[in-house]
Amino acid sequence: MSRAKSIEREKFWERNRKSGGYLLKKSVGNSLYKIARAILLFGLCFLIIQPLLNKVSISFMAEKDLYDATVISVPRNFTTTNYSLANELLEYWKCLRNTVLMALVVSLVQVAACTLVGYGFARYKFPFKNFWFACVILSIVIPPQTISSSLWLHFRFFDVFGIFKAITGDSINLQASVAPYLMMCMGCMGLKSGLYIYLIRQFFRGIPKELEEAAYVDGCGKVKTFLRIMLPDAKPILTSCFLFAYVWQWTDSYYAKLFLGNIKLLPKALIGLTGRLSDYWVKIYGTGAMPSAGYEQAMIATGLLMTIIPLLIIYLVAQKGFVESLSQSGIKM
Amino acid sequence: MSKPKKKRKTLAQKNAIAGYLFILPFIIGFLAFLAYPLIESLQMSFCKVTVEVGGFNKEFIGLANFKKAFTVDPEFTRLLTESLSSMAYRVPATLIFSFFVALLLNQDFKGRGFVRAIFFLPVILSSGVIVGLEYNNTLLQGMEDVVQESGGNSSITATLQAILDTGGVGSKFFGYVFDILDSVYDVAIASGIQIIIFLSGLQTISSSMYEAAKIEGCTAWESFWKITFPMVSSLILVNIVYSIIDFLIRTDNEVMEKINDTMMPMMDYGFSSAMAWSYFVIVMAVVGVISLIVSKKVYYYE
CATH class of the missing domain: 1.10.3720.10 (MetI-like)
Structure with a gap:
């Protein structure tokens, strides 16, 4: 294995010498391009996914985590009550x-x-x-x-x-x-x-x-x-x-x-989720009680996730159906 | 054929009948649910509409609704110019972004299927109710600002901007750049379908064309402008039209919201029809002018 590699490397340098340094330049440029592309694609993918991940992390946070500036993405008080409440309200x-x-x-x-x-x-x-x-x-x-x-x-x-x-x-x-x-x-x-x-x-x-x-x-x-x-x-x-x-x-x-x-x-x-949430708050904590803005957002994030999770599952299963077939059929004008 | 007396139809006539039978659902739907309401709403826009028991009543009042929309109403013209001017930079940004991404996704690399799946995710994420909830979050925005101030950390772009501003170099220019950077997410979210369309176009270009160009000594840069660009230029037109319409018609567009609000809770059908019609005419004019200009430059292969 290593021998084959070394022969290949030798060949590479020889070919490089024959081409006057062109091969080296080209392969270095190619791999630089590949790295740059990978970074770019990763960044863009992260950009698209980040709000979703953010919602996931918010949906597991207890209310006091939302206002804790030291909690950024990993909830300190992990809870699933948001989901059960959203389930009930929705x-x-x-x-x-x-x-x-x-x-x-x-x-x-x-x-x-x-x-x-x-x-x-x-x-x-x-x-x-x-x-x-x-x-x-x-x-x-x-x-x-x-x-x-x-x-x-x-x-x-x-x-x-x-x-x-x-x-x-x-x-x-x-x-x-x-x-x-x-x-x-x-x-x-x-x-x-x-x-x-x-x-x-x-x-x-x-x-x-x-x-x-x-x-x-x-x-x-x-x-x-x-x-x-x-x-x-x-x-x-x-x-x-x-x-x-x-x-x-x-x-x-x-x-x-x-x-x-x-x-x-x-x-x-x-x-209608936020409206129901404040109704619920009034029912539990008496009139005049209001859920905080942060908690409302956490509930919306939870509800939103619950709404799109079935879609995401369909998307993951039928990803080919969504995209490949459409792009391979070749829409011509 | 079964009745010998009847004159036999030619093939073309038979085909025409079959064709009409196939598109019959559309014709019925179009006449009943689009053409008729469209004309009626045009009529309404010149009327004062009141809902009564067992029907509704229209009273002709001339151009008063349109006058109200453009001169009296404090919001309509402002929202209109705002959404048109943001369209002017959002649509080119969407086009360039989606074309660029389609070029990247058309190349061969490991994990391409996965990356594609992520890039097309916005097709789901930017539809219907989700968009409305994502963007109407002024509250969330405010809260985030508070949290960030108290936490002492801020977004990367804001920090960068602060650093560059203190450097004193063309702060206005950087302002524009950061505006665009901040809306990269909006652009990425809005360009799912456009990427699919461009990608499908790129895949129809035969690779032998590139090979021939390469043998003739064409660099990648040249073959991009001489082969790729002309071959997908018809799709650029399609995407321009799609992006404009998508941007102007989507439910979270402010003009659309205004029209909806006037109609549903306030029941002012005449006024909302007038606004909807003037908006519709403007959209058509924008789409028409731009597609006329672009279609002159489009290259059609075959």
Whole structure:
């Protein structure tokens, strides 16, 4: 082993001499570059992860640790009461169950609808195609707030061409149900649906036309071609889109507040956490008692961690699905 | 085909029908949940909207809502200019950062998968409710300041800044530099998707191109500007548009918050629609102008 190495080293110096010092310069430069890159990457990774680690350490601290300037990242009074309290205040398991189900249903519906539409845009020629695709782009660009006031009133007094009003004498209040949001997702108007349509279309455009033609020649219908030939091919991009849809739906509070008023979801519970905490404080310590600002933040950090831990687990397990498939499918413009 | 009397359709016509059937969900959704509310909210922005039993009432009041937004309301114009001006430096910073990181992550090194996983983490961390909670922490900020003062230790940048300031060299310049450094975290958090897009573009460039360039005596620096840069230039356009929209539309944007607050607790639908529409028009104008300028310089391969 060492002999082989020494021969190699000898060769190295000889080659270096032959190249007039170029080889040495180059290999030194290369390893310097590698070190610099490693330091840089480590720094940036730390930058991204640090707030998360910070939250982890805060979430295990007792209240007096928060105000102790000598305690920086390792808690002196290690405690898990923060978690049990947050669990109680968030109604964690109930919310978690709702959120899991909700995000699953919504993202499945969303991706299914977007796949159909993306396929249509990628594989068929039809009049006004560009116009409709411009509409897809428009749906990405328009801030949801522009239309939310109208939509909200729309679903509050829901009616299709005045039919319900004619029958029952009143419009339906869909505000307190899942229906409006599911309807929107079926119509590709959910959270970031435009983006998924765009990605899926880009993917289908990259599949060679011959594949499809061969299927037609062999007597496959349009639907069958789509289901049997194209969909299995599109698995990576569909998983990517599904995972993104799932994660974004999970953390979304905007649509949740707007449409899913009475369903207990984690992001909404998280927003109301400080309010519940002060209620709890009043209940325990009597009126006028307030949790300190530091403790409120510690509770928020704990709640936030509890909210994203399932997501982090999904991310770690399906990391390839998130990223590699998306970056390998090669989004071309 | 089944009915012999009916004229048979051409293949193109059949394809057109199939295509429309495929995108039907989008067309319905677009008309019902985007186009209609959009027009209605435009209408609302010219009206005074009052909610009544069993419906809502619109009363035409002309441009009063817009006038209120731009001249009477103390916050709207300030927030608008603030978010536009911060966009002006945040978007280029995000682009440069994500391009740079994508270049690094495209290289071969040990633990690449792990590093990639960390860099894409912000895709989760900077979405929805998490952003809102992270950034609305003025309280936490205040508390940290107190703790730091009493503890006597401060952040590295602040210390460095103090040292450099006492040196008396161009303190204003250093001020800018430290502003940017302090917002590195914000930039890193905001650039998850952009990194993915750039990375996917970089992976489509065939390595034979670099090899050919290398044989011809191209340095790495040259082949970066002559091969890499032109090949991903179309993605730069996409990323510019995405970053602008992402920055201006995200839920923690102050203008967005203002619009929301006017709508939900205050029930002032007309006024909030007016603000939302003027914001929307401005966003569209910004995106349109910038993409026009950039698309002139984009190089399309193939």
